[in-house]
Amino acid sequence: MKILVVDDEADVRTLFEQRFRREIRSGLFSFSFAYSGEEALDYLHAHASEVVLILSDINMPGMSGLELLRQIKQEYAAPPPPPSPQVMMITAYGDAESREQALQLGAFDFLTKPVDFAALKDKLLTLASHEN
């Protein structure tokens, strides 16, 4: 399952690679990283239909996570394929307003920082099993 992680913090890459080292090694998950919303869109355009899940920070300079979500939902709105990747939002602001807005825009899930990786892993595994 290919997952695109969007965050302006570079160390997120190291963190994810270590947290999911077993899953990566076993080939269950494969991660790609983008450091801004713009970069994420570019990546999606270049790797259409590969990415199944997007984990995006909300609060980033330039295009925000919510804006990214809106654009993805717009681009992949009309079925048939390519199917829309699921977008999961991760933010330091766990306020109801952001959550509501994200879900309204079609976010698959909404997580707050600090990220509970155990819970995240469970969710991803569930998702992966559905995928299969």
Place this chain on the structure above:
Amino acid sequence: MKLNADVLLSVLIALFIVRGLRKFLDLPTRLPHLNRLLGWLWIPGLLLFIGSRAIGWESDQLDEVYMLFVLVVLALPLFLLRDYRPARTLLIGLVPYVLFSAVELLLADTQLVQDYDEAFDTSKGFSFIWMFTSLFIARSQKRHLEKERLEREEEEKARQLMATQKAELERLVAERTAILTQQAEELREALTELKTTQTQLIQAEKMASLGELTAGIAHEIQNPLNFVTNFSDVSAELITELEEEQRNPNRDPELEAELLGDLKQNLLKINHHGQRAASIVRGMLEHSRASTGERQSTNLNTLADEYLRLAYHGLRAKDKTFNATLTTHFDPNLGSIEVVSQDVGRVLLNLFTNAFYAVQKRKELGQPGYVPTVTVTTKPLPDGDVEVRVRDNGTGIPRAVVDKIFQPFFTTKPTGEGTGLGLSLSYDIITKGHGGTLLVETQEGQGTEFIITLPA
């Protein structure tokens, strides 16, 4: 009989002269005793007349004797008043006539008089004229003196008037001085009060900008803490994995090395993010504390980056719809310079906050294709100075107010949103505090650029 009666006429003449003299010399005031005595001058004349009648002595010189007596007596007050010029003139006029009359009286009926009758008559005439001339001179002298006296009196009066006026003026001056002193005192008090208020305002402005920062700070601390937690968690996992590997009979040294390498890297990252959080807390404390004014070696790239993030996240926390592209051109060759980093940080924060405000305002206009962008550029100048440019593509500053933006309490923000002290304080910090310059270039509707130059 007829001859002796002449003396009575002389008495009248004498009284007339006394009266004139009294008035002329003001004898009642000057010589009151003598004046009273002169009142009795008729008595010798009357006695002479009665006496001569009684003894039957007849002489045509009786009146002359009496007149001589009168003149000699009258010479006395003149002599006593010789310091008074008209009196002296009268005396000088009188003396020759008296002497001549005396001589004539003594030499009467002698051959000499008869021989030189004509000469005597002429001489007497001259001395008489002399006397009268003196009288006229004395009169004019008296008039002159009187005039002088009047003038003196006028002067005295004027002098007194002036003295009164002077006293009045001095009283007024004293009064005014007292009022002015009081006013000066009041002004001094007001100034002290103003200075206190100013200090309080500066502190209030500081706290206000800190308030703007709070959310940004929370976010900025949250991120490094997130990493600290996760990297330590994952490190624990790595150690477990490493232990498992060590227990494994078929140990994979390559995997072990990789795990150890990751562990080391994680510890460095934990340290790095811990430092990051500490630096933010330190910055916040420094920002709220009163400035020590102490200069320390500061890297403006680090300082600008830190405050840019704080300002950005602060605004983001308040307005979730806000977003802007942050572009930084930090020249890596920028060395550290000695500044009061807390103060310069406040300036940068203020400029960033303003820039974000401006791009947000322009975004609200809904222009298609508008990308709010704030750019920070640092550059070492050839002469060793350091330049920091904060540029935004926001609403720009109208020409009409661009000259006022550094004035205290000037703000274009709605009431309650800005203190109007931010740029004014920033200007003071850069120019007065550091001897640098703070310039602004702006184009309405296009954007604004603030240029800080700090001497090395």
